[in-house]
Amino acid sequence: MDELNDYSGEFDPDLRLPDFSKEALIRLLVSASKAYLGIDGVWTTLMRRKYGDRLAFDYDKEVWFPQGLALDIRRTVEPLNIRGDDIATVFKYLQFSPGFSVIYVGPPPEFEPYVSFELKNKNHGIMTVTRCNSLEYFERHKDSPLQKLACEEIDAPAFQWLASQFNSNIKVTPLKLPPRKSKREIACQWQFKIEA
C-alpha cells in the first residue's frame, strides 16, 4: 500500500499508524504534544475562573513538581532509549520532549525547530528558544501573570529539576527570560553547566 499523507481517503478498518507518511506522523505527534501541554492550560484556566490565580497557579506547580516532570522524562527517554548523565543527554531529552521542543516547531513539511542546542564543551551547553508559542499566547492575551508563572515559577525551577534528574551537578541558569521588547528578540536562553 502507498503511504498515506493524511486520512482524507476512505475509512480503512485495518489501518495502522505506520501506513502514514513520516510527515503525517509528525503532524500527529505535534498535535498530540500540543494537546498534552494544552490540557494543563485548560485545567489552569478553569481553576483560575473558579478559585482565582493564586490557588490555580499553586496547584499547577504541584502538578508539575515533581510528578508531572518525572513522567515527562520517563515517557520521553524510554521510547527513544536516551540514557546518560551528561549535558548532551539532557539536551537529547529536551530536543524531543513532547512537552517542549516537539511543540516549538515551524509548519510542515519542514517542522523547523524553534529550540536550538549548542554544546560549548562537554560540561557546558546553551539552549535557546527562538520562538515560543506559549510566550506568543501570553503576549497576545496580555496575560503577564500567566507568563510569569510559566517562565519564572515553572520553567526556571523545572529545567533545574529536570537536569538534576540526569546529574545532580548540573546547574541551569537563565541567560534571558521574558518579557521582551519586540517579537524579533528570542524568547529565552538557558545555560547548562556541570560544576566540577
Added chain:
Amino acid sequence: MEELPDYSGRLKSDLRMQDFSKDALVRLWQAAGKLYVGLDGLWYSLIRERLGEQMARELDRELWKRAAHLEVRRVREAMNIWGEDVASVLKFLQVDLGGGAIWPDFECEMKDRNRGILTIRRCLGLEYYERHGETTLQKHACEVLDVEGFEDAARLFNPNIKVTPLKLPPRKSPEEIACQWEFKLKV
C-alpha cells in the same frame, strides 16, 4: 543520513523529527498521548485530595467539556479528516491520541454506511482501575466522561450521530472486552 530507530547515539544539534524511523515517531506519539492522559490524572488526584471526590469529578467533567473540541479539532486538522459521516468519526478514533495512549487493542468496524462499532478489547485505564480497586473513578471515567466524550466528539462531526454504549465495565474477567460503542447516524 540513515533513519534513527531511537536516540541512543550521540547528541546531534541539528537532528530533526524527520530523521527518526516511523516506529520511533509512533512510540513518541504514544508517549505524548500517555502524558496527555497522565497530566489530567495528576490534576484530578490533586483536586480530589484537596477539595474532595465530588468536586474533582465535577471539575474534571467541566474540563473535558472544554477540552474535547480542542482534541477533535487538532486531530482533524493534522489528518485532514473533514467528513460528517460515521466513517469519519471512526477514522478520527483510529488516530486519536486519547485512544492511542490507553487502548493497546481496539477495532473500528462499519456495519453499514450509517452505523459503526468501536470495540475496545484492552483499555489501560480500566486495567488501572481494576488493579487499584478504584470503582468510583472507573464509573466516573466510563459512565460519565466517556459517554459524554464520545457524544461530544461525534456531535462535532454531525449532530445527528447518536452514540450508544453496547457494553461498559465492570467486567467479570480480564478476558472480556473493556467496552463497546455504537455510532449511528439518524436518517
